[in-house]
Amino acid sequence: MAAPETSTAAVPTLYTNNTLRNAFGGVLSFFILLLIGVMAFSIRLFSVIKYESVIHEFDPYFNYRVTQFLAKNGIYEFWNWFDDRTWYPLGRVIGGTVYPGLTLTAGTIWWLLNSLNIPLSVETVCVFTAPIFSAFASWATFLLTKEVKGTGAGLTAAALLAMVPSYISRSVAGSYDNEAVAIFALIFTFYLYIKTLNTGSLFYATLNSIAYFYMVCSWGGYTFIINLIPMHVLLCIVTGRFSSRLYIAYAPLVVLGTLLAALVPVVGFNAVMTSEHFASFLVFIILHVVAFVYYIKGILSPKMFKVAVTLVVSVGLAVCCAVIAVLIALVASSPTKGWSGRSLSLLDPTYASKYIPIIASVSEHQPPTWPSYFMDINVLAFLVPAGIIACFSPLSDSSSFVVLYIATSVYFSGVMVRLMLVFAPAACITSGIALSQSFDVFTRSIKFQLPGISSSMEVDAVETSSATAEAQNDAVKTEKSEETSKNRPSKKSKKKEKEKEEKPSTKAKAEKRLLALPLDSSVIFLLLLILLGAFYVVHCVWAAAEAYSAPSIVLTSRSHDGLHVFDDFREAYGWLRHNTDVDDKVASWWDYGYQTTAMANRTVIVDNNTWNNTHIATVGTAMSSPEKAAWEIFHSLDVKYVLVVFGGLVGYPSDDINKFLWMVRIGGGVFPHIKEPDYLRDGQYRIDSQATPTMLNCLMYKLSYYRFVETDGKGFDRVRQTEIGKKYFKLTHFEEVFTTHHWMVRIYKLKPPKNRIRGKTKKSKSKTSSASSRGKRSGTGKKNPWQ
Amino acid sequence: MGRASSKEDVGALFRSLRSAYAATTLNLKIIDLYVGFAIFTALIQVVYMVMVGSFPFNSFLSGVLSCVGTAVLAVCLRIQVNKENKEFKDLPPERAFADFVLCNLVLHLVMINFLG
Numbered sequence: 001m002a003a004p005e006t007s008t009a010a011v012p013t014l015y016t017n018n019t020l021r022n023a024f025g026g027v028l029s030f031f032i033l034l035l036i037g038v039m040a041f042s043i044r045l046f047s048v049i050k051y052e053s054v055i056h057e058f059d060p061y062f063n064y065r066v067t068q069f070l071a072k073n074g075i076y077e078f079w080n081w082f083d084d085r086t087w088y089p090l091g092r093v094i095g096g097t098v099y100p101g102l103t104l105t106a107g108t109i110w111w112l113l114n115s116l117n118i119p120l121s122v123e124t125v126c127v128f129t130a131p132i133f134s135a136f137a138s139w140a141t142f143l144l145t146k147e148v149k150g151t152g153a154g155l156t157a158a159a160l161l162a163m164v165p166s167y168i169s170r171s172v173a174g175s176y177d178n179e180a181v182a183i184f185a186l187i188f189t190f191y192l193y194i195k196t197l198n199t200g201s202l203f204y205a206t207l208n209s210i211a212y213f214y215m216v217c218s219w220g221g222y223t224f225i226i227n228l229i230p231m232h233v234l235l236c237i238v239t240g241r242f243s244s245r246l247y248i249a250y251a252p253l254v255v256l257g258t259l260l261a262a263l264v265p266v267v268g269f270n271a272v273m274t275s276e277h278f279a280s281f282l283v284f285i286i287l288h289v290v291a292f293v294y295y296i297k298g299i300l301s302p303k304m305f306k307v308a309v310t311l312v313v314s315v316g317l318a319v320c321c322a323v324i325a326v327l328i329a330l331v332a333s334s335p336t337k338g339w340s341g342r343s344l345s346l347l348d349p350t351y352a353s354k355y356i357p358i359i360a361s362v363s364e365h366q367p368p369t370w371p372s373y374f375m376d377i378n379v380l381a382f383l384v385p386a387g388i389i390a391c392f393s394p395l396s397d398s399s400s401f402v403v404l405y406i407a408t409s410v411y412f413s414g415v416m417v418r419l420m421l422v423f424a425p426a427a428c429i430t431s432g433i434a435l436s437q438s439f440d441v442f443t444r445s446i447k448f449q450l451p452g453i454s455s456s457m458e459v460d461a462v463e464t465s466s467a468t469a470e471a472q473n474d475a476v477k478t479e480k481s482e483e484t485s486k487n488r489p490s491k492k493s494k495k496k497e498k499e500k501e502e503k504p505s506t507k508a509k510a511e512k513r514l515l516a517l518p519l520d521s522s523v524i525f526l527l528l529l530i531l532l533g534a535f536y537v538v539h540c541v542w543a544a545a546e547a548y549s550a551p552s553i554v555l556t557s558r559s560h561d562g563l564h565v566f567d568d569f570r571e572a573y574g575w576l577r578h579n580t581d582v583d584d585k586v587a588s589w590w591d592y593g594y595q596t597t598a599m600a601n602r603t604v605i606v607d608n609n610t611w612n613n614t615h616i617a618t619v620g621t622a623m624s625s626p627e628k629a630a631w632e633i634f635h636s637l638d639v640k641y642v643l644v645v646f647g648g649l650v651g652y653p654s655d656d657i658n659k660f661l662w663m664v665r666i667g668g669g670v671f672p673h674i675k676e677p678d679y680l681r682d683g684q685y686r687i688d689s690q691a692t693p694t695m696l697n698c699l700m701y702k703l704s705y706y707r708f709v710e711t712d713g714k715g716f717d718r719v720r721q722t723e724i725g726k727k728y729f730k731l732t733h734f735e736e737v738f739t740t741h742h743w744m745v746r747i748y749k750l751k752p753p754k755n756r757i758r759g760k761t762k763k764s765k766s767k768t769s770s771a772s773s774r775g776k777r778s779g780t781g782k783k784n785p786w787q
Numbered sequence: 788m789g790r791a792s793s794k795e796d797v798g799a800l801f802r803s804l805r806s807a808y809a810a811t812t813l814n815l816k817i818i819d820l821y822v823g824f825a826i827f828t829a830l831i832q833v834v835y836m837v838m839v840g841s842f843p844f845n846s847f848l849s850g851v852l853s854c855v856g857t858a859v860l861a862v863c864l865r866i867q868v869n870k871e872n873k874e875f876k877d878l879p880p881e882r883a884f885a886d887f888v889l890c891n892l893v894l895h896l897v898m899i900n901f902l903g
Contacts, residue, residue: 202863202886206893244866255856259897269844299807309797
């Protein structure tokens with residue numbers, strides 16, 4: 001044929017042209033990646049600019065306190081730390097219940113910088129850890145998508161991930177939480193898995209296990225990885241894509257990964273005993289069976305193989321059934337079938353609301369609404385289906401992984417709003433693929449129709465069409481390895497060749513048809529795509545600046561006379577820090593526990609870890625009981641101060657009165673004398689004059705609205721938009737010690753029991769004491785003298 | 788008739804398996820021997836655990852997983868070194884062995900840390 005001769009004649013010039021183009025492309029993509037990293041870092045800095053460099057929310061304060069401890073005392077003390085300033089009187093084993101990845105990472109960065117004589121404080125390092133790791137995460141997305149579809153798709157996906165609002169919401173500067181590091185670890189682990197699958201190298205399998213270890217250290221969501229990868233292996237086996245690379249990618253990961261996961265104290269033996277990990281072991285066994293079958297098939301003749309199959313089936317079936325029956329009995333004997341509460345609530349969304357009210361009460365665990373999808377991933381919402389279709393043409397191991405990843409993460413993001421975060425990278429990868437493919441189509445049509453460039457393009461077209469003629473089977477990677485034996489200029493050209501030949505989906509006719517789009521319509525569509533990207537960028541910047549940058553410990557509001565800043569939380573914690581003894585115990589609802597221990601440095605009764613439901617229910621019961629009973633409960637816990645958050649004066653909607661029904665529910669779950677209908681009038685929750693007497697007498701009502709009528713004379717609650725029911729009352733067992741400037745935080749002190757008891761109470765006390773002195777002699781000192 | 792022929796078939800099956808396996812090269816057979824030894828060690832540990840109880844569970848776990856792990860890695864090495872495997876024909880066997888050593892190093896480091 002004449003065509004190969006012209007191609008061989010043109011090869012020298014084409015070779016240098018190609019290398020020059022590839023070198024230029026390599027340098028360009030390096031600079032683009034650098035810019036993407038800078039963009040990912042800077043878009044998260046809005047909160048630092050608008051407010052200050054402060055840690056946000058609740059959970060990050062705990063991580064910050066742990067990092068401070070690590071920085072001050074070193075790693076051995078941290079590993080063995082028993083914290084007695086929280087969950088009084090139980091304490092908490094920090095070393096065994098915290099995921100150490102985030103704190104160790106930030107601690108290492110702080111130590112490294114300080115040893116280089118760059119004196120950054122721990123707080124600065126903590127605040128800026130999340131933006132740095134989001135830059136790393138976008139680079140990891142580039143690597144992952146490059147393995148799936150090529151450099152162009154990789155760069156697009158990286159740019160999309162750097163800005164996607166769902167990821168920004170959990171990784172702004174100041175949001176020092178596990179997800180800041182965990183999402184980077186997740187994407188990097190997936191990248192190394194796909195790389196091992198594509199290359200079959202044991203070196204990358206080792207790196208994959210180490211990256212998985214880092215993920216286990218960082219976040220409880222690592223169970224997603226250890227269930228998704230076995231699912232993908234099973235999918236590959238079932239669709240007939242079993243290969244030795246699959247074995248090398250999966251089997252070392254299971255063994256090394258389980259061992260590494262068991263090393264982390266939080267996981268410990270759960271790595272082999274909970275149902276969340278059983279899928280990996282099951283697929284491990286199935287993989288070995290399939291590999292053995294393939295091996296036997298390879299060394300036997302077909303007739304002998306049939307005999308072997310009948311033998312194995314008849315003998316092995318009985319053994320298999322016995323083993324499976326034993327396994328099922330073991331698993332079914334535990335009440336939750338071996339799953340943890342959080343995982344069960346993911347599989348059965350109604351589980352938490354029926355059995356574990358604490359999990360159901362966290363706002364992050366609610367299902368998302370439809371608008372939140374558009375808020376969080378915007379334009380990607382309709383690029384994702386296009387990307388899924390692009391993954392199918394042609395279907396390779398890595399693109400089937402991407403499809404599986406996005407299908408499962410869409411389901412889980414629909415169950416819990418917090419898991420939108422796991423869905424965001426999948427959405428960015430698929431949309432990156434879709435955008436890059438469509439850019440390819442349009443720019444190729446433009447190129448083919450511009451005069452002067454068409455001659456060299458013809459040679460390219462011949463090369464690609466001859467290459468596509470060879471492509472028969474579905475695995476693109478074997479294609480690539482065959483090609484590399486032909487010509488190996490550089491890695492980038494390999495990717496470019498692959499990119500070129502994948503698009504026309506292995507048919508030369510289809511290629512010619514696709515390339516024949518008219519020039520003006522491709523230019524218009526190209527401009528429209530760029531406009532789409534511009535809309536996405538504008539939305540992301542707006543979301544980052546307005547919606548997701550609030551530190552929630554400082555609030556601002558604009559009115560006609562300027563900007564008001566509500567710094568009440570820090571005011572209250574500062575007051576506690578300076579005006580109480582170091583060993584005083586503070587009781588509040590569990591939301592504020594972390595902030596109280598970190599900023600006020602006082603011992604708290606319950607905090608955001610919520611590991612002990614009964615303890616939280618005790619506090620909830622105390623808040624829902626009348627003053628006497630509440631005083632008793634708090635006195636038995638050695639509490640000195642009670643803290644409530646009240647938003648009625650300024651209209652702050654997440655105050656304790658709005659959370660009060662959860663306190664009732666959780667308390668009522670453990671102490672049956674607290675019944676939720678007692679606090680509702682006709683099924684409605686009210687605090688005005690129509691409220692039930694139980695509601696008007698409970699501690700939470702009294703502590704929130706004590707002296708509230710003095711502010712405006714009528715006691716109008718701006719959040720509930722009514723006047724309060726009981727306006728004039730005195731507190732008998734508590735005294736108010738501090739109320740912040742906007743009445744947002746109110747601190748009360750427990751009144752000590754009276755020294756002398758006179759009059760009527762003395763007689764009743766002597767009666768009760770003589771009747772029950774034998775049993776209660778030790779307890780009379782703590783009895784409430786006001787009865 | 789069915790029984791007799793199936794017995795013959797089973798016998799023929801085992802003979803053909805034997806002859807096919809005898810045809811594999813020596814280095815692959817050595818690797819297979821190593822895999823068999825590792826699995827056998829793991830089985831001994833499991834039997835011991837069943838008899839004596841699993842009290843230091845981390846020791847048991849690390850012992851069994853190190854045996855299973857090194858067996859799996861040896862199988863991966865065998866896959867990469869096997870000359871009949873077309874996917875790995877441009878991978879030099881020295882590189883495969885170096886990867887095997889590295890992975891074993893990481894595995895045993897982790898295992899010794901967990902042994903307790």
